[in-house]
Amino acid sequence: GEDVEQSLFLSVREGDSSVINCTYTDSSSTYLYWYKQEPGAGLQLLTYIFSNMDMKQDQRLTVLLNKKDKHLSLRIADTQTGDSAIYFCAESSGGSYIPTFGRGTSLIVHP
Amino acid sequence: GAVVSQHPSRVICKSGTSVKIECRSLDFQATTMFWYRQFPKKSLMLMATSNEGSKATYEQGVEKDKFLINHASLTLSTLTVTSAHPEDSSFYICSAIRDPLYGYTFGSGTRLTVV
Numbered sequence: 326g327e328d329v330e331q332s333l334f335l336s337v338r339e340g341d342s343s344v345i346n347c348t349y350t351d352s353s354s355t356y357l358y359w360y361k362q363e364p365g366a367g368l369q370l371l372t373y374i375f376s377n378m379d380m381k382q383d384q385r386l387t388v389l390l391n392k393k394d395k396h397l398s399l400r401i402a403d404t405q406t407g408d409s410a411i412y413f414c415a416e417s418s419g420g421s422y423i424p425t426f427g428r429g430t431s432l433i434v435h436p
Numbered sequence: 437g438a439v440v441s442q443h444p445s446r447v448i449c450k451s452g453t454s455v456k457i458e459c460r461s462l463d464f465q466a467t468t469m470f471w472y473r474q475f476p477k478k479s480l481m482l483m484a485t486s487n488e489g490s491k492a493t494y495e496q497g498v499e500k501d502k503f504l505i506n507h508a509s510l511t512l513s514t515l516t517v518t519s520a521h522p523e524d525s526s527f528y529i530c531s532a533i534r535d536p537l538y539g540y541t542f543g544s545g546t547r548l549t550v551v
Contacts, residue, residue, distance in 0.1 A: 358539045367529050367542040368480075369444065413479070415539075422533060423470065424540060428479040 329427035341400040347414030354416040364412045438534045442543025459530030465510035466532035474527040486513040520550040
């Protein structure tokens with residue numbers, strides 16, 4: 326099946342930028358998503374990007390897409406302790422649109 | 437918009453009993469809902485696709501007789517874990533999609549503990 330890979334952990338200091346990386350294998354991916362999951366909660370859609378876009382910025386969040394390398398990244402500027410959570414990368418393609426998720430990156434923000 | 441409500445958020449039950457989890461789309465109609473199971477430090481595993489008015493589609497390896505899904509209306513899907521055992525303890529999350537443009541909306545999840 327199609328795979329979505331992401332590193333499992335990232336630790337940063339408060340105020341620094343965080344960059345979470347993701348790679349995927351499905352060349353027909355249409356939508357790429359970043360979800361945030363806080364402890365004991367469901368997933369919250371943070372942002373998304375179409376496969377025909379290179380970059381999307383939304384306040385402190387910047388998504389970069391390298392379609393050639395099938396690489397997606399999420400940059401969080403001025404990371405705060407409240408950003409500590411698990412971040413899931415997901416992709417979906419035309420047809421069912423059922424997303425395939427990565428295993429999630431646990432972001433730990435130190436004061 | 438696009439809110440999905442899931443109840444209960446946490447449930448503890450005895451082995452052998454059944455537990456029902458509800459998933460509601462509050463401000464949109466969802467002909468299709470999805471049920472995921474999340475293991476510790478693992479990604480989300482899609483269990484089944486719930487279709488309004490018809491049978492659910494189960495993923496390979498998911499026991500349909502153990503995880504009963506009913507999608508009786510355009511805003512409600514239920515997952516019943518029958519004859520629960522400790523190995524069924526997990527975090528179950530439902531989701532629905534209003535428009536792929538906006539991604540899937542997830543419920544807040546249900547932590548099931550079987551003792």
